[in-house]
Amino acid sequence: MSLSSSTEEETRFADQVESTLSATNQLLNSRTAPHYAAEVMSGIRAVSAQVSAGTTPCTGPTPESLHHEVSAIDLDHPLSSPADALAEVERVYLRDAVYFHDVKYAAHLNCPVAIPALVGEAVLSAVNTSMDTWDQSTAATHMEQHLIQWTAERLGLGDDADGVFTSGGSQSNLQALLMARNRLHARLRSAHPDRPPRLADVLGGFRIFASDVSHFSVQKSAAILGLGPEAVVVVPSDGQKRMDTDALEREVARCRQEGLLPMAVVGTAGTTDFGSFDPLVRLADICGVEDIWLHIDAAYGGGLITSQRHRHLLAGTGAADSVTIDFHKTFFQPVSSSAILVRDRAQLEHVTYYADYLNPPGGPPNQVDKSLQTTRRFDALKLWLTLRTMGADAVGALLDEVIELATGCAGSLGAMEDFDVVVRPAFSTVVFRYLPPGAPDETADRINQQIRSELFDSGEAIIGGTIVEGRHYLKFTLLNAETTMADVKEMIELIRQRGSHHLASEAMHHG
Template sequence: MTSHVHASELRRAARLPAARGDAEAPPDTTAAPDAPALSGGTAGPAALEPLLRTVLTALAEGAGRRAGPVPAGAPDALAAHVAEEFAAARGEEALSRLTALLAYGSADPADPSCAAHLHCPPLAVAAAADLAVSALNPSQDSWDQAPAATTLETLLLAELAELVGYDEEATGVLTSGGTESNLMGLMLARDQVLGRASGRRVEVDGVPRGGPRPRVFTSAAAHFSVQRSAALLGLGEDAVVPVAVDHALRMDPSALAEALKRCSDDGESPVAVVATAGTTDTGAIDPLRACAEAAAEAGAWLHVDAAYGGGALLSDRLAPLLDGIALADSVSLDWHKLGWQPIAAGVFLVRRAETYASLARRAVYLNPRDDEEAGYPSLLGLSPRTTRRADAFSMAVTLRALGREGLGRLVDACHGLALAGAAAVRAHPRLELHCDPVLSALLFRYLPTTGSEDAERTDRINASLRRRLLREGRAVVGRTEVPGEGPGRVRLKLTLLNPYATPADVTRLLDAVAAAGRAEEAAP
């Protein structure tokens, strides 16, 4: 039986007191001579310098102790070790000891054998720029908290809108990632489409009751945040209609047309079509131009979730895959995937700024009208969040340092790794490729040496070999299931986002997968 380390046990191990409701004496607010330094101000850089040396040394020590893509051992053992270290780290050694612990206990996306998720290794220049943001701590909810960062975000978004193919009428905002961006796209779709049909302000009056049922159409392989967003917006998860996909998990345009026709015939309201440019499993890109035509004919909003595939816009070779994206009413992009930025670096764009109206808000202590009239701009009405980190800064620095061409070369390198990996899978006697890679994701499975016709056993071995690799600290490989019913759908996944990995690294990783599969076959 597997044991679990619960929060109460971790608290005891770390010698932390449980929450108490009794009153305590007020703290002494008199600053001692050795009070901890701040990161900002003219003295901030000098205070940070020795601490940064400590952090860098501890990062190297922890990574060296891990000696692989992920710490070896079971989750409970790591949790107990973290609790012990947390208890022991006190005073001046806390920063060093806990940083080394974090490095040791992390899945390191810079290791070529860490390839499960859309979890990129950040560029050093982006991480350094991110440090500046952490030290200065600007907040994007008012100009007087972020004077320069407000303008930088606006300029960056204009460049990214141009990259998508939008003109000067576009606008947008930095987000926490694709989930938030998809929520915003569906929120504006709801407000625009249902508001137009009902003649009411949906963001004020709520979703109309008693009228045609709202529907959202997206592929069966789309991100789960589409359903989550529908639930949060009062449409309900059941409002989302899954559209059939092909073997590569690309939306079938004829199936979309049929689904929209059924919606019309049933007297329902097509609110939005959500097309995916880069599914999480195969990197599949829906036929964006066909989706745009179908949405326009139905009077629906088109949102393109390009959180993963938007990185293809940086590459001359891959950008044509996103033909038609400029026809979308809104777009999600994530530069913490194929952009090599620290999390979070999401982007939400709309083609026409006037469709953003339902998000506009005025808070007299943040964006009073007279301030704006006097020339002090505010980004508050562009985001559902209030306090917002200046995540645009590291993106702006990276874009200026490398340019589109430099970033495009990194995208092409990852695409090349996926193509090399696909060739290695085809050549391997015990591995089976699901489909050709589109971006940098590779979907495959291990075929047992005996009994591969037993679908349930094959699924079981593929799932367990991945956990074996994790326990041994040898590799981080993804696990998913292709759409359908019944056994035989489990697949393994490599998401290759390290542009400095080599085809030989990928081959070694695939050999490790096959060896783990053979070991699982031999296990009781």
């Protein structure tokens, strides 16, 4: 071995030791705890500075420019200090992120986040509790259960209710439909004890009923559960975008006549686009008579359990077999935080499986027995701190404000002759389009899409969009109580300016 190669090797070894040491210093333990606090504080300060300085919901980046910037980063070569790494994150992420707390962010079902929940987020990820078993979570299991009982009680689900936190509304809906599927299969097996049918043999006949404005995760769940594309029977909604319950009854009867097996009805409490509430009491009656699993997707509307003024919109939920509630929509919680609740805790056994190493039967209360997940975050801590700091009434008051805002917004738009509003909002979304008198639908379709994407590109406002009866509409999803009617009017004016500009240039082009 030459002298020069040995020196190179020593240098490499020294570098390795150095990097091993610094890597160990990056693991949280009693020795590094002060360093941890300082580092996390610098991340928090970076966000705080960005939020303080921001005046628009976004800078309006393009996917191309961001892809270029991000993919140029060499992940094989770390930067020389945490400060440099954070500065890089400020440049590539924080600068061009979308800020849901901005008063002109009104696109999707994202909320500004409650500060107590952010404290919870910092605490839960540092302790890194995993909720699957009691021996990894101790008090956290009891805190989650306490919150589940609190939620179940407010939903009116009764003393036998139970549930578990999930990663989001889609997962909650999936778990609900999995339980409904397995209950129906179990019933078929008990009805035919001599020749109990295999799941695969009966699955093709299972049917789920959901309205034409229910969330697409119902279809996705059906596919995941092996039910096939025709398994979801789409029930029309009425003029207010609520499920037409007469049509539901007709569809259930038709399916039975055809030898199909009604598995579940999904009622929505707060539809994604319109915020409409299906007639939940009526759905409960129908499902009671027909003996069908009733799942209520209250991912959006569930927050109203905190509202003194609008809680009545959830009447009927207590009779459901299962309920989805998304804390990361209407409880001002950071992503993610949701729960699935059941009226009869025995139904959760449909997701109970044992692993010798994890949760042998007869042990302490292991939440994994109720969950589709194994390792699972202690998201409940965020809600815990929110309720213990702000209280449920304060959450409800924020929701009351956004409902008032949506009502005012729809009223203003309805009074303008160049705007068309689909329905009077029951909750906090407004679906509308720029449609000056005489403008053909095709022109309006084009212009409304242009308005939405131009507003995003300018960074001035971020608004939603959807399709209603084949036509392109715009949508305000209002979840920010800081947004005032003046902000909403400014957004309407931005829309009108861009719309009239495009209309005039189209007229010039064609004239």
